[in-house]
Amino acid sequence: MHFIVFFGGEFYSGNCMFMTVGLVRRRVNVRSFLYVLLGSLAANFAGCVAATYLFGRATELFANEPHLSFVRGLAEGKARSDPGVTLLRAIPANIMICISIHLGISARDMFGKLAALHFPLTVYTVAGFEHAVGNFVALPLGAMYGADADLLRAAWANLLPAIAGNFVGGAAVGLSELLLFSWDQGHGNTNQLHNHAHDAADARARALALQAKRSLLAARRRPPAGFPAIRVSPGSSSRSPLVSAHSWTGADIAWAPAAAKSDGIRVRHGSA
Numbered sequence: 001m002h003f004i005v006f007f008g009g010e011f012y013s014g015n016c017m018f019m020t021v022g023l024v025r026r027r028v029n030v031r032s033f034l035y036v037l038l039g040s041l042a043a044n045f046a047g048c049v050a051a052t053y054l055f056g057r058a059t060e061l062f063a064n065e066p067h068l069s070f071v072r073g074l075a076e077g078k079a080r081s082d083p084g085v086t087l088l089r090a091i092p093a094n095i096m097i098c099i100s101i102h103l104g105i106s107a108r109d110m111f112g113k114l115a116a117l118h119f120p121l122t123v124y125t126v127a128g129f130e131h132a133v134g135n136f137v138a139l140p141l142g143a144m145y146g147a148d149a150d151l152l153r154a155a156w157a158n159l160l161p162a163i164a165g166n167f168v169g170g171a172a173v174g175l176s177e178l179l180l181f182s183w184d185q186g187h188g189n190t191n192q193l194h195n196h197a198h199d200a201a202d203a204r205a206r207a208l209a210l211q212a213k214r215s216l217l218a219a220r221r222r223p224p225a226g227f228p229a230i231r232v233s234p235g236s237s238s239r240s241p242l243v244s245a246h247s248w249t250g251a252d253i254a255w256a257p258a259a260a261k262s263d264g265i266r267v268r269h270g271s272a
Helices: 002-007 012-024 032-057 067-079 083-106 108-126 132-146 151-181 192-219
Strands: 227-236 241-246
Touching: 002 083, 002 192, 012 132, 012 151, 012 227, 067 132, 067 151, 083 151, 108 151, 132 151, 132 192, 132 227
Parallel strands: none
Antiparallel strands: 227 241
16 A cells, blocks of 8 residues: 555555546546556456465465464455344445545655554554455455365455445545545636635625614614715626625615624625
C-alpha cells in the first residue's frame, strides 16, 4: 500500500473508489470503468501469485513450524468461510483502505504519509476483515505449502464475495465524498460551500426585512427624519430585490431600529 501511494501504482481497492466517482460524474464511460477495475484486479492477482511463489515458496520461508501450520490453517479457514460473512467482512476492509489512501494523498511529507497509511490498515488487519488482494496471497501460499483446500470452493466462498464486498466499500467511500464535497473543484453552482454561503445570506436578509415590517406595524407612527431604515428596491443585476440601509425619504420606505440595518445583502425570493 505504501509503495502504491508513493509511486502511483494501480490497486483494485482504490480503483473501486476512484472509478465509481468518475462514472457517476460522467468523467469515464462504462467501458473504461470495467476496463480499469477488471484490469487492475487481474494484474493484482498475477502479481500476488508471482510474488508469493518467488518470495514465499521458492525461498521456503514458511517451510518450518509454526509458520507452516499457520499458512495452511489460514488458507483452509478462508476456503471454508461462509460467502455472506466474507462479503460483510470485505466492506469495512476496503472502507479502511480507501480512508488510508485519502489520508496518504492528503499528507504533504513522507512521515505524514507513513503515519496516515499505517493506522487504518492496522485496524482492518487486526479486526480480521477480508481483503481480496490480501487473499490473493493467503490462498495460493497455503496451496503451495500443501493446504487441504479446494481452489474452486475457495474462489466461490472467499475470493468472489471479497471482491464484491471490497467494491461496495470503495464505492461507499467515493460516493460519500461526492455527496459531501461535490468534488467539483469550485466550478459553477455545484460548489456546495458557495451555495451554503448564499443560502445563509438569503435567510438573514429575509429575517431583517421581516423584522423591519414588524417594527413598522408596531410603531404606527412616522419616525423622525434621518432615522435608519431598510428599503427594498430591485437589484440592478438580479431578479431578486436588494436590501440596503437608507435614511427616511418617503412612504415607500419601511423603517426599523438601527440593529436591523443591513447593507448589500441580496434576497433571492420574495420581498419585504
